[in-house]
Amino acid sequence: MNKTPPVDLQTLLKQPTPDANGCFGPYGGQAVPPHLKAIMDDIAQAYLAIRQTTAYQDELMALYSHYVGRPSPIYHAKRLSAHCGGQAEIYLKREDLNHTGAHKINHALGEALLAKHMGKTKVIAETGAGQHGVAMATACALVGLPCEIHMGAVDIQKEHPNVTKMKILGATLISVETGTRTLKDAVDSAFEEYLKDPQNFFYAIGSVVGPHPFPMMVRDFQSIIGREAREQFLALKGALPDCVVACVGGGSNAMGMFSGFLTDLAVRLVGVEPSGRGLGLGEHAATLTYGKPGTMHGFHSYMLQDEAGEPQPVYSIASGLDYPSVGPEHSYLKDLGRAEYHAQDDAACLDAFMSLSRLEGIIPALESAHAIAWVMQAARDATPGTRFLVNLSGRGDKDADFVAERLGL
Incomplete structure (x- = not known):
């Protein structure tokens, strides 16, 4: 595994990325x-x-202001927080309210x-x-x-x-x-x-x-999420969140959110991948959790691959997360230790999908529900007063019929 030599992390994160060769x-x-x-x-x-x-x-x-409807709001999910024990506060960055329904x-x-x-x-x-x-x-x-x-x-x-x-x-x-x-x-x-x-x-x-x-260009366009969220949370609570969470497939919504908090080292950054149906071949798409560095589609990053270096088949209940590689900046942040990456399976995703829908009246995309699933578990074990900020990257209109059929609703 490639590891970046230890340096002052805050100084390193203030340096422009990528470099002239497009590398993180x-x-x-x-x-x-x-x-x-x-x-x-x-x-x-x-x-x-x-x-x-x-x-x-x-x-x-x-266009962001008058066409998309930015800034997207931050919402305190009080009933979901109470459902998870009430010790922690869960907040949502509502990218699901954008025109077209996602980030x-x-x-x-x-x-x-x-x-x-x-x-x-x-x-x-x-x-x-x-x-x-x-x-x-x-x-x-x-x-x-x-x-x-x-x-x-x-x-x-x-x-x-x-x-x-x-x-x-x-x-x-x-x-x-x-x-x-x-x-x-x-x-x-x-x-x-x-x-x-x-x-x-x-x-x-x-x-x-x-x-x-x-990777640079899409991150730059998505960085409006993190800039807004940081400013909004400070205005709302007078402090930064303790933990910022987003789902990760390719990683655009997470990178947009993380970018606003990279140099705030006290803020924990958590990306959530899909562990799908299990850890067998073609049963998950948890690239950063179980992959290793490789090259596909013109870039080098963590990748789920076979012994020949070819991409493995992947699966996720969320169609937007079933990709065998991940954005290179996420790989860099993982190796630096600035962001951590965890995985949630289909069952936890569906539970989070239904919990947010029935407790808050917000139907999330299955992609976003992976991040909600991780936060629901983390909130139960959190120190009292911990504040989680989740990027709710998309709404679940597209998934409603699929989930209803899957759960027999």
């Missing part, structure tokens, strides 16, 4: 052919140039605006649970660009409400029938389409994964 410590980079590296470098240069302009920032912030719209708008600025003729994206697909279809409708979404056939059947939304919004939906027909295969399919004309197509990656500059 030993992770990230651009593991792509030379011709594609040139395309990635063009995207990086365009992004670094445009993000400094007042016009771009003003347009994006105006994904934050980076979708930024990427769509960048694609239009670069003169691209089509936006290509992958999606698992469909939230990134809906967000990209929405953003592309807004800026007037054609949008093509690749989605695994298993997820299309499971996440039918989001499939309908993408079609209504005008996106072309590509059903991926290869492999496990889930998120990893959708990424493969979308990337193959992108390689047909990378000069004119824009691949809008849906998380903090992929070759540089995407």
Whole structure:
């Protein structure tokens, strides 16, 4: 396992990341052919140039405010807190209240605006649970660009409400029938389409994964979550939370949330992965918990892999979490010891889904329910007065029928 040498952690975390090579410590980079590296470098240069302009920032912030509905509120889940023993206080950052129902719209708008600025003729994206697909279809409708979404056939059947939304919004939906027909295969399919004309197509990656500059770029767009949350919590409680929690698949919502608290070393950062149905091959997607460093999809990070270094099949009840790798910055934070990563299984996820729904009237996405599940357990054992802040990354409209059928409701 790669380990970063011990240094002053606060000083290290204040240094800009990634470095000039797109690396977060030993992770990230651009593991792509030379011709594609040139395309990635063009995207990086365009992004670094445009993000400094007042016009771009003003347009994006105006959309966040008047289109997305930001800032998303922080809510004290009093009944859930009481249900978990009442010693701890559980707060939710309500990204589920954003337009399109999740945090994904934050980076979708930024990427769509960048694609239009670069003169691209089509936006290509992958999606698992469909939230990134809906967000990209929405953003592309807004800026007037054609949008093509690749989605695994298993997820299309499971996440039918989001499939309908993408079609209504005008996106072309590509059903991926290869492999496990889930998120990893959708990424493969979308990337193959992108390689047909990378000069004119824009691949809008849906998380903090992929070759540089995407882990940096998506994190930057999602960092509005952490900036808002830190300011809001201080205003609400006069202090920072003791523990900040988010689910982790690729890791965009968690990285956005964590970014606001990285140098606040007294704040515990916890990412929650899916341990699915067990620890057998293809039964979980807990990459940081059980994986090791490897390379796929153009970047180096923790990865669930076989002896030959090929990605293993993965599974999660939450379609947005079943990916065999993870954002490289998460791997870096794990090795530094700044963030910790735990796993919750399907049963705990479903219990959290129903508990939040029936105690607070908030139906969470199955992805977010993994984070709720961990907090429910941690709150019961917490020191009295401990304050947990959970990023409720998405709402569960897309999952309601699936959960009802699964539980026989």
